[in-house]
Amino acid sequence: MASPPVPASTYHLSRDESEALDTYGRGSNPTWRQLESALAALEGAASALTFGSGMAAITAVLRVLVKPGTKLVVPADGYYQVRRYATETLAPLGVEVVAATAAEMCSAAADADVVLAETPVNPTLDVVDLHRLALTCRSRGATLVVDNTTPTPLGQQPLSFGADLVVASATKTLAGHGDLVAGYVAGSHSDLMALVERERLLSGAVLGPFEAWLALRSLGSVGLRFERQCHNALAVAVMLRAHPAVRAVRYPGLADDPSHELACRQMKRFGGLVAVELADAAAVHDLVARSALLVAATSFGGIHSSVDRRARWGDPVSDGFARLALGIEDTDDLVADIDEALQAR
Numbered sequence: 410m411a412s413p414p415v416p417a418s419t420y421h422l423s424r425d426e427s428e429a430l431d432t433y434g435r436g437s438n439p440t441w442r443q444l445e446s447a448l449a450a451l452e453g454a455a456s457a458l459t460f461g462s463g464m465a466a467i468t469a470v471l472r473v474l475v476k477p478g479t480k481l482v483v484p485a486d487g488y489y490q491v492r493r494y495a496t497e498t499l500a501p502l503g504v505e506v507v508a509a510t511a512a513e514m515c516s517a518a519a520d521a522d523v524v525l526a527e528t529p530v531n532p533t534l535d536v537v538d539l540h541r542l543a544l545t546c547r548s549r550g551a552t553l554v555v556d557n558t559t560p561t562p563l564g565q566q567p568l569s570f571g572a573d574l575v576v577a578s579a580t581k582t583l584a585g586h587g588d589l590v591a592g593y594v595a596g597s598h599s600d601l602m603a604l605v606e607r608e609r610l611l612s613g614a615v616l617g618p619f620e621a622w623l624a625l626r627s628l629g630s631v632g633l634r635f636e637r638q639c640h641n642a643l644a645v646a647v648m649l650r651a652h653p654a655v656r657a658v659r660y661p662g663l664a665d666d667p668s669h670e671l672a673c674r675q676m677k678r679f680g681g682l683v684a685v686e687l688a689d690a691a692a693v694h695d696l697v698a699r700s701a702l703l704v705a706a707t708s709f710g711g712i713h714s715s716v717d718r719r720a721r722w723g724d725p726v727s728d729g730f731a732r733l734a735l736g737i738e739d740t741d742d743l744v745a746d747i748d749e750a751l752q753a754r
């Protein structure tokens with residue numbers, strides 16, 4: 410049975426003034442707790458904390474972990490706004506920020522204090538070796554944080570490979586309908602999670618109770634949605650790989666993808682994103698214009714398929730590079746639609 414959302418900013422206080430579970434809406438909310446226990450179970454964590462966005466979750470964790478002099482490694486080829494926060498906000502405070510690609514992560518971690526990794530990296534879909542990275546971090550005493558947005562916990566559980574914390578945007582596949590923004594942190598070190606919770610209270614980037622309720626409702630169908638997205642992604646990747654209009658395709662689920670072997674070791678499913686390289690920017694725009702099913706949109710993980718030309722956001726990719734986010738449409742329809750839209754050129 411669905412529980413109703415609890416849209417409270419303030420709660421009744423008891424006469425004896427002992428600490429109540431809920432006192433004020435920036436500190437806690439019963440609907441958050443329901444969502445948090447579901448997210449913790451999915452990530453294999455002792456606990457989870459929801460935030461108002463993925464970026465709110467990630468930046469809260471970074472503020473807890475770094476101080477002047479900290480050497481922080483962030484993905485050079487991952488979600489660009491994380492890199493931006495590190496260089497624009499943390500570096501001027503004296504944090505040494507090092508940007509490393511998926512292939513460079515383990516060597517960059519060798520003398521780091523905090524490592525924020527993302528795998529598969531968004532948008533190029535290279536895979537980072539989580540087990541090796543966790544061993545490197547552990548031998549050095551560095552804290553390893555993994556952004557699990559792209560694969561979702563249904564595709565990969567970084568804590569089981571030795572990560573200290575998982576951060577993620579629930580805006581994408583977990584919520585899955587393109588109608589809310591949310592994030593979370595999951596982990597099993599209670600002291601660290603308590604610091605993150607304190608940071609959430611003090612910085613205040615909390616999730617609205619209604620968004621928490623919608624996200625919780627979405628978790629009921631995420632298994633089915635994600636399974637179809639992964640299935641569609643593989644089918645589209647196979648078609649694209651053989652298409653004359655396509656210069657290159659990356660999908661960790663393709664048997665000949667450079668990351669496939671590693672992905673098989675650490676991923677349970679390969680996700681709903683496909684990276685494709687077309688001739689130029691016009692080819693990407695034409696694909697969208699000629700397709701009946703693809704729309705141009707950023708973000709991913711929703712029920713409708715979309716295309717995002719990533720050079721538009723400044724990602725270090727070519728003009729014709731597009732990230733396809735596959736939805737839950739009928740697989741044959743989707744493959745035929747994209748194939749024809751590319752043929753027409």
Ligand SMILES: Cc1ncc(COP(=O)(O)O)c(C=O)c1O
Binds near residue numbers: 578580591
């Ligand atoms: C890998 C990754 N991490 C974090 C974020 C930030 O999430 P949000 O938009 O919910 O703040 C995104 C958003 O696209 C992302 O792709």
